Amino acid sequence: MIKTMYYSLKLDTYYAVNSLIYTLRKVSVFRDIFTEKAYQSKLLKFIIGFFGFLLSLFKSFASKVFYFFILFLISNYISNDNMPVFYHLFFFFSFMGLFLNNKLMNNSMKKYLCLNVFEMDAKSYLKYNLFWILVQNVVFNSICLYLLKVDWKVIGILVGIQFFMRIVGEAFDILYFRTFQKFWYDNYFLYFPILGGLLVCAFLPFKGIIITESIINLAFVIFFVLGILGLIYILSYENYQSLFKNVRSVERALASKDNGRDAITDIRDNDIVVSDSKLSNKNGYDYFHTIFYERHRGILLKNAKNNAILLGVIYVVLSYLCLNDLKIQSTVNQFFQSSFGWFVFLMYFINCGGVVTRAMFYNCDHAMLRYNFYRNPEVVVGLFKKRLKTIILVNLLPAFVMAFGNLFLMFITGDISIVPSLLMFIFLISLSVFFSVHHLVMYYLLQPYDRSNNMRSPLFMVVNIGLYLICYLFSRISVSMLYFSIAGLSICIIYTIIGIQLVKKVGPITFRV
Amino acid sequence: MKLHVENLSKRYGDTVVLKDISYTFESGKIYGLLGRNGAGKTTFFNCLNQDILCNGGTAYLDGENGKDLLNPKDIGYVLSTPIVPEFLTGREFLKFFLDIHKDKNNKSLDEYFDLVQLSSADQNKLLRDYSHGMKSKMQLLIHIISNPKVILLDEPLTSLDIVVQDEMKKLLKELKNDHIIIFSTHILEIALDLCDEIIVLNNCSLETVEKKNLNTKKYKEKIIKMLKEEKSND
Numbered sequence: 001m002i003k004t005m006y007y008s009l010k011l012d013t014y015y016a017v018n019s020l021i022y023t024l025r026k027v028s029v030f031r032d033i034f035t036e037k038a039y040q041s042k043l044l045k046f047i048i049g050f051f052g053f054l055l056s057l058f059k060s061f062a063s064k065v066f067y068f069f070i071l072f073l074i075s076n077y078i079s080n081d082n083m084p085v086f087y088h089l090f091f092f093f094s095f096m097g098l099f100l101n102n103k104l105m106n107n108s109m110k111k112y113l114c115l116n117v118f119e120m121d122a123k124s125y126l127k128y129n130l131f132w133i134l135v136q137n138v139v140f141n142s143i144c145l146y147l148l149k150v151d152w153k154v155i156g157i158l159v160g161i162q163f164f165m166r167i168v169g170e171a172f173d174i175l176y177f178r179t180f181q182k183f184w185y186d187n188y189f190l191y192f193p194i195l196g197g198l199l200v201c202a203f204l205p206f207k208g209i210i211i212t213e214s215i216i217n218l219a220f221v222i223f224f225v226l227g228i229l230g231l232i233y234i235l236s237y238e239n240y241q242s243l244f245k246n247v248r249s250v251e252r253a254l255a256s257k258d259n260g261r262d263a264i265t266d267i268r269d270n271d272i273v274v275s276d277s278k279l280s281n282k283n284g285y286d287y288f289h290t291i292f293y294e295r296h297r298g299i300l301l302k303n304a305k306n307n308a309i310l311l312g313v314i315y316v317v318l319s320y321l322c323l324n325d326l327k328i329q330s331t332v333n334q335f336f337q338s339s340f341g342w343f344v345f346l347m348y349f350i351n352c353g354g355v356v357t358r359a360m361f362y363n364c365d366h367a368m369l370r371y372n373f374y375r376n377p378e379v380v381v382g383l384f385k386k387r388l389k390t391i392i393l394v395n396l397l398p399a400f401v402m403a404f405g406n407l408f409l410m411f412i413t414g415d416i417s418i419v420p421s422l423l424m425f426i427f428l429i430s431l432s433v434f435f436s437v438h439h440l441v442m443y444y445l446l447q448p449y450d451r452s453n454n455m456r457s458p459l460f461m462v463v464n465i466g467l468y469l470i471c472y473l474f475s476r477i478s479v480s481m482l483y484f485s486i487a488g489l490s491i492c493i494i495y496t497i498i499g500i501q502l503v504k505k506v507g508p509i510t511f512r513v
Numbered sequence: 514m515k516l517h518v519e520n521l522s523k524r525y526g527d528t529v530v531l532k533d534i535s536y537t538f539e540s541g542k543i544y545g546l547l548g549r550n551g552a553g554k555t556t557f558f559n560c561l562n563q564d565i566l567c568n569g570g571t572a573y574l575d576g577e578n579g580k581d582l583l584n585p586k587d588i589g590y591v592l593s594t595p596i597v598p599e600f601l602t603g604r605e606f607l608k609f610f611l612d613i614h615k616d617k618n619n620k621s622l623d624e625y626f627d628l629v630q631l632s633s634a635d636q637n638k639l640l641r642d643y644s645h646g647m648k649s650k651m652q653l654l655i656h657i658i659s660n661p662k663v664i665l666l667d668e669p670l671t672s673l674d675i676v677v678q679d680e681m682k683k684l685l686k687e688l689k690n691d692h693i694i695i696f697s698t699h700i701l702e703i704a705l706d707l708c709d710e711i712i713v714l715n716n717c718s719l720e721t722v723e724k725k726n727l728n729t730k731k732y733k734e735k736i737i738k739m740l741k742e743e744k745s746n747d
Contacts, residue, residue: 372585
């Protein structure tokens with residue numbers, strides 16, 4: 001196992017370092033510093049690899065801290081005596097994690113390379129991964145709970161519960177696959193009731209129901225026993241090589257999320273047939289674009305629909321709470337008046353322009369841009385216009401839910417006047433258009449993807465991080481909704497005009513593979 | 514019609530791939546571009562097709578209307594790994610292509626499919642479900658329809674079965690009178706069978722392998738000797 005761990009970490013390091021050098025070499029300033037000889041430098045590999053390893057640990061730790069912070073916030077919101085609620089939430093979210101966070105059976109390109117190309121021993125690879133998952137869990141959970149000033153005895157119980165739950169979860173995954181030759185989460189009759197039930201249990205404290213310390217202690221004993229049995233089950237099975245072969249074909253490894261080509265670029269079988277009536281009057285690029293849209297309807301609309309439904313549910317719940325609780329009503333009203341910038345941040349997250357452009361690239365443009373006729377300036381600009389309409393329309397669905405939801409909330413919280421409400425409505429719609437334009441304009445100007453769908457443009461990453469930070473800063477600004485809407489609307493209009501003009505001028509040069 | 518390449522150069526960092534290449538290609542002939550793996554054949558094509566920037570040199574066409582700089586519009590570039598829009602069926606792809614090249618085609622959809630012998634069942638499959646050979650046929654077919662002055666073929670027959678290879682060779686021979694065809698391969702037998710002239714990418718430069726009075730065996734030996742020289746110079 002130690003040998004496997006050594007080679008696996010070495011592979012991670014080489015991959016991270018070489019990717020970094022490759023990315024840096026795309027930027028002209030670094031090209032002379034990092035020549036091709038940089039790939040040979042063992043010292044550079046060691047230094048970057050070491051810091052990369054620390055960074056990956058830090059990222060895992062930071063996400064854990066964030067998770068604990070959210071649990072703590074919710075428990076604080078529910079009750080002044082927050083720690084029992086916190087333990088309750090921790091228990092049920094860990095229970096959900098038992099089903100959701102399993103990693104041993106996952107597909108990844110790294111796993112494929114390790115087992116099939118480098119022919120590492122499958123069981124050693126699995127043992128090393130299990131060991132690494134458990135160590136990280138124990139250490140990070142202990143630190144986070146210690147920071148929350150939890151008693152050492154309770155830390156031991158909670159960390160122990162999650163430790164054994166992880167083992168049970170991984171064992172369950174393997175057992176289910178070995179029994180039914182498929183993943184348990186592909187069985188919706190199991191997936192939704194189990195996770196839905198646990199989610200309902202997790203939020204029982206809202207109704208004043210909290211699991212007691214003795215139940216948690218009992219759970220510890222149960223998961224201790226199940227965990228030991230699970231560990232014996234995992235370690236006693238020998239034939240992981242063939243089990244992983246069933247799970248992981250080359251296609252699955254290539255399609256795995258860490259390789260960039262995830263399910264968003266797959267065409268659904270339902271979308272393959274395009275009715276003749278939709279194509280009867282279409283010719284040339286119109287015909288081409290219509291088929292693209294129809295065949296990717298599922299991919300393009302899935303995110304927008306999901307976001308719209310999620311927002312709808314949130315607005316319904318908020319409306320219900322506002323109508324029944326004056327305290328919440330006043331909080332919501334105050335939020336609209338002083339923290340309207342959060343909607344910029346929210347709109348940034350629900351816009352699915354990135355998903356759409358990735359589908360465009362992977363399923364269409366990476367092939368079509370090989371043909372010279374497709375790179376003709378009129379064609380590039382013409383298709384850009386058609387796509388812009390599509391991407392705007394797709395994103396308008398959740399934007400309208402948000403805009404109408406806000407209007408309704410403003411109405412029931414009792415503070416609605418026509419001009420600010422109208423401005424807010426127009427601003428949110430323009431904001432959605434702005435993000436749609438932004439994603440498509442950046443796609444045409446920076447063409448950030450390569451065939452494996454990994455980002456290849458450092459500038460694109462910088463622009464995205466910049467946009468994220470700007471959106472985040474908006475959420476911190478305390479300005480009245482009226483002024484915010486006017487300023488935001490103006491920026492959206494100016495950006496949209498400049499962006500479209502830029503694509504018209506520069507797009508035919510920059511939009512290439 | 515002639516394609517003149519003058520002083521074309523390309524380097525990646527310190528590595529020179531193409532060094533002051535000058536050569537004239539004529540219509541009516543199929544040129545076999547031979548070179549060892551990594552010799553720079555694809556780079557040469559990418560430079561002509563302006564997919565990558567050259568470090569120097571020009572290429573121009575000398576035709577009935579005089580001399581013009583080579584424009585990507587004049588080129589049909591057939592890739593070794595055919596890349597086609599996988600969300601379309603073969604028939605949809607061809608219909609779309611015929612729509613936007615109305616001025617260049619005089620045959621019906623079915624006549625074009627007959628040309629590459631694709632059954633109607635295959636025509637209505639998504640291109641993602643096509644085999645490598647079927648995709649190659651589709652790729653070549655649309656280049657036939659767009660009728661470019663120069664056709665660059667980057668090892669297009671290498672992984673095709675012998676029947677498809679034979680069909681493709683026939684198509685190319687039919688095309689050669691009105692086009693300048695440059696065919697890159699590292700398989701000597703295919704080059705000898707198909708091409709009228711063999712050129713070797715040797716030491717970053719192009720060199721014609723004169724056949725003169727040599728029989729096939731001697732000619733082969735001469736080509737291999739030139740390719741080995743390239744190796745020893747590396």
